[in-house]
Amino acid sequence: MPNKKLSQIGEFGLINLIAKLAGKSKNLIKGIGDDAAVLPYTKDKYLLLTTDMLLEGVHFVQKDGAQAIGHKALACNISDIAAMGGVPIWVVISLGVPANLKINFIWDLYKGVSRLAKKFNVTIVGGDTNASSKIIISIAHLGEVAKKDLVLRSGAKKNDMIFVTGPLGGSLKNKKHLQFIPRLAESQYLVKHFKPTAMIDISDGLASDLKHILDQSKAGAFVYEKFIPKAKGVNLKQALSDGEDFELLFTLSPKEANRFLGTKKDFPFFYIGRIVDKKEGFVLINQDGRAEDISLKGFRHF
């Protein structure tokens, strides 16, 4: 193990290291490397387990408002469950709070969590609270997915069509990251009526998260600049690289995509490109038809 710093190997280098230490279980369906772990449950269902930690000064500031912070903390988790084709059910919340923080703030933070929880039939079943210099919220979420609905990152195949559920970029600037409604209804619509081959939620940015699908699916992609839906006031680079959009990114086989495109839908969906052979690379096709490598435009945590 070289004596490097985290900032040198990055989050994904770290995740690869951790995966080596994770241990093996013959019962495990899918461990590290997807939006949620997939665990054995009943004859027809799997359990989904995921966790997200939000830190003051990194993912929010106090003046974002306590309710918005609580909302975001839970919404990130629900988004992960949605990205697997599942439904959220139970959460436990670990909280770090400064001892001099007003109780009103904590109350409002939980109110933000609990309002969204009610909306999605999620129940808060436990937690842990500690004194901390800054506010920390770590939520672990247990959900379930019908076996036939499970979508991993690893199933994208050559010629599959790539879609996203909404405009991208600028989420931090326009405060979308504090207010977004996780795309659970969209995900349920998709898995109940179609058969997505791969899915992920866009938390690190389109380029970075599509790269996760390509890595796990051992594939490449052509993405068309003209088709990428951009949030208001956002340029191409931001639409590709900004994090925290929490839209779903998914792939459908050409046959399913045809059926999908021909169906009247209650939600907006945007076609952005297609899966190609790994050796063809991860390529952006510009408005004028030029190709450029986009594999390194994503968000980095370190």
Added chain:
Amino acid sequence: MPNKKLSQIGEFGLINLIAKLAGKSKNLIKGIGDDAAVLPYTKDKYLLLTTDMLLEGVHFVQKDGAQAIGHKALACNISDIAAMGGVPIWVVISLGVPANLKINFIWDLYKGVSRLAKKFNVTIVGGDTNASSKIIISIAHLGEVAKKDLVLRSGAKKNDMIFVTGPLGGSLKNKKHLQFIPRLAESQYLVKHFKPTAMIDISDGLASDLKHILDQSKAGAFVYEKFIPKAKGVNLKQALSDGEDFELLFTLSPKEANRFLGTKKDFPFFYIGRIVDKKEGFVLINQDGRAEDISLKGFRHF
């Protein structure tokens, strides 16, 4: 909601507030207020879900050593599962780490987690990593318990005998909190051969954690000073009030206790007192037979 500070209402005041916002689910067996949440699973088993957050400067310092810190983070969780009569299975780990931290440190921290995980057949199935000014480890643990083995905090009855699994006090000073082996074998022995009426792991201190059992069981207790097992170099106050011992505290009906005391055991167990009517209070009987109220000697997080 009065505009108080957290330091004024304390952790347990906060937990009571949170419980009001937690939401209800008719499927939930036990939510906030025990060592782990108890969730529906199979015909014969429940799921157990718990989470613990460890913070640099609060629960550990870097010079405690990365492996010891990782060990502690997982051991706390396993201890919670053991306190329900269950067995640990899956964990997800949220980590906050300074960007300039050496990878070796993070590697060793995970090695500390993974060594203990292997020992207890626990598999790391996911996580989340973020840049943070200080080190944060939040582990959520999913375990299971046979329905017939489940032990809550709420089942202690008048005349039940109270036991602990080991000497108490001084855990932070003597570094026990970094090295302890969670009392899973003891818990499994207990629930497979006897029928504990209540159980908790001692994380906040004997006085504070026995108080949790008494509150949930609507009962009082007499604890005998002469029977409290003290760690080396520890006085009575420390044995009552020091946190992070992670011994199990449990109660047995008089009949079961008799059977228990008459059985040859592979583990040490210490009788410390008995459950009484709530109106008799929570009382320490001194060496010289005097009684004093001990309800407020526990550890406070804020």
